[in-house]
Amino acid sequence: MSTLIVKGWCPGGLRPMLSGDGLLVRVKPLIGRLTQTQAAGIAYLADQCGNGLIDLSARATLTIRGVTDQTYDRLITGLKELNLIDPTPEAEARRNCIVTPYWENGDGTAELAEGLAKALQGQQGFRLPGKFGFALDTGPFPVLRAVSADIRIERDTNGMLLCRPDGADTGAHVTPDSLVQTAISLAEWFVTTGGRTRMAAHLADGAVLPSAFTVMKEASHRKIPQPVPHVSSAGVLVGFAFGQLQAVTLGALATHSPLRLTPWRMLLLEGQTQAPALNDIITSQNDPLLRVAACTGAPGCSQALLPTRHLAHALAPYVPQGQSLHISGCSKGCAHPNAASVTLVAQERGFALVRNGNACAASYERTFSPAMLLEDPDALFL
Ligand code: SF4
Known part of the structure; x- marks a missing residue:
C-alpha cells in the first residue's frame, strides 16, 4: 500500500520539488504575463534544461519539468536574466x-x-x-x-x-x-x-x-466567460490537453504575442483575435479533451500508482457533452480537486470508480483494469 505524501507547499524556482521525472521548477511571472522574449526564453530553457514539457497550473503559473541536478543552475541563471526569479525563496x-x-x-x-x-x-x-x-x-x-x-x-x-x-x-x-x-x-x-x-x-x-x-460585495449579474477557448476583448484564450504543452509550442506561441497565464490551465494570447494554427493547442470549445482532467500520473509523478494520460486520451471521445472525466494517479487528485461526473483513481491493481465525487472520496464503486475500461467506455457514462 503506498503512502500519500501531502507536501502542503508548492514548488518554486528557488525551491524546486523532486518528482518522478526530475525537478519541477515553477515560474511565476510578476503580473501573470510573459513578454514574447520571456516566453521564448522559457521555451528554450525548458528544452535545454528540462525534458521539454511545461505544465500550466491552477495558480496561473507554469512549471518546467524534468530538470536535473546538472541543469538546474543553468536554468535559474537563464530565468534570472529573463527577470523571472524572485530575490529569495521566502x-x-x-x-x-x-x-x-x-x-x-x-x-x-x-x-x-x-x-x-x-x-x-x-x-x-x-x-x-x-x-x-x-x-x-x-x-x-x-x-x-x-x-x-x-x-x-x-x-x-x-x-x-x-x-x-x-x-x-x-x-x-x-x-x-x-x-x-x-x-x-x-x-x-x-x-x-x-x-x-x-x-x-x-x-x-x-x-x-x-x-x-x-x-x-456586489452581486455579479454578468455572465462570466467559461474557461473554454474563446475570443475576448483582451485576446484569444487557448487550451492544451491536460494543461500541458511542449516547449516547442510555447516557442511558437511566443512569436505571435505576449501571453497571459490563467488559473484554468489555459493561455490568453494578448491582443490576438485568432489563434495560430498549431497542432497541439485546443481552440474549439467542443474539443472532448476539455472535458477530461488527468494528472501527470506514472512515471512522471513519484506518487502515482499507474499511468493516466494515455487512458485519458483514449477515453476522451466517449465523454458526453455536459459531463466530465477525471483520471488521477493517486487519491490526492491534483489535477481536479472538485467533483467530476466520473473520477477514476489509480489503485495498485486498476482504477477505482467514483461517480459525482472527487479523487479522495471515502468509498469507491468498484475497480477496473485499463483494459476493462477501454473495452466498454460508454458504460462509464450511462
Ligand atoms: S494526483 Fe497525480 S500528480 Fe498528484 S500526487 Fe497523485 S499521482 Fe501525483
Whole structure:
C-alpha cells in the first residue's frame, strides 16, 4: 500500500520539488504575463534544461519539468536574466497572486499587480501558509470568484475597488494607492489572529474581521466567460490537453504575442483575435479533451500508482457533452480537486470508480483494469 505524501507547499524556482521525472521548477511571472522574449526564453530553457514539457497550473503559473541536478543552475541563471526569479525563496513563496487575464490597458490592473507583487517580495520575515494567495480580479468584471484565493480584490460596477477576505461577503473599499497596504494588513491580521491554512477556514472558525471590512460585495449579474477557448476583448484564450504543452509550442506561441497565464490551465494570447494554427493547442470549445482532467500520473509523478494520460486520451471521445472525466494517479487528485461526473483513481491493481465525487472520496464503486475500461467506455457514462 503506498503512502500519500501531502507536501502542503508548492514548488518554486528557488525551491524546486523532486518528482518522478526530475525537478519541477515553477515560474511565476510578476503580473501573470510573459513578454514574447520571456516566453521564448522559457521555451528554450525548458528544452535545454528540462525534458521539454511545461505544465500550466491552477495558480496561473507554469512549471518546467524534468530538470536535473546538472541543469538546474543553468536554468535559474537563464530565468534570472529573463527577470523571472524572485530575490529569495521566502519572497517567492509569499508572492502568490492570480491576476485576471481579461485586464485591459489603462484599467490599472497591471500597475496594481506589480505594486502588490513587489510589496509581497519586500515583506521580509513575513511568512504566510504555503497555499495562501491573492486574487486581483479588477478587469471589466469579476471572473475569479471560483478560483482558490484568500484575499480578493474586485472592482464593482461603479469602478470602486473592494478588498475582501475569501469566505466573507464583506470587504473594505480601497483606492489604487491604499490597496497594497490594505491587502497586506489583512494578511497580517490573518497571521496574528491565529490563521493557519486558509482565510475561509479561519473565518468559519469564528475569527472576527477588522471593522473596516463591512462593505457588502456586489452581486455579479454578468455572465462570466467559461474557461473554454474563446475570443475576448483582451485576446484569444487557448487550451492544451491536460494543461500541458511542449516547449516547442510555447516557442511558437511566443512569436505571435505576449501571453497571459490563467488559473484554468489555459493561455490568453494578448491582443490576438485568432489563434495560430498549431497542432497541439485546443481552440474549439467542443474539443472532448476539455472535458477530461488527468494528472501527470506514472512515471512522471513519484506518487502515482499507474499511468493516466494515455487512458485519458483514449477515453476522451466517449465523454458526453455536459459531463466530465477525471483520471488521477493517486487519491490526492491534483489535477481536479472538485467533483467530476466520473473520477477514476489509480489503485495498485486498476482504477477505482467514483461517480459525482472527487479523487479522495471515502468509498469507491468498484475497480477496473485499463483494459476493462477501454473495452466498454460508454458504460462509464450511462
Ligand atoms: S494526483 Fe497525480 S500528480 Fe498528484 S500526487 Fe497523485 S499521482 Fe501525483
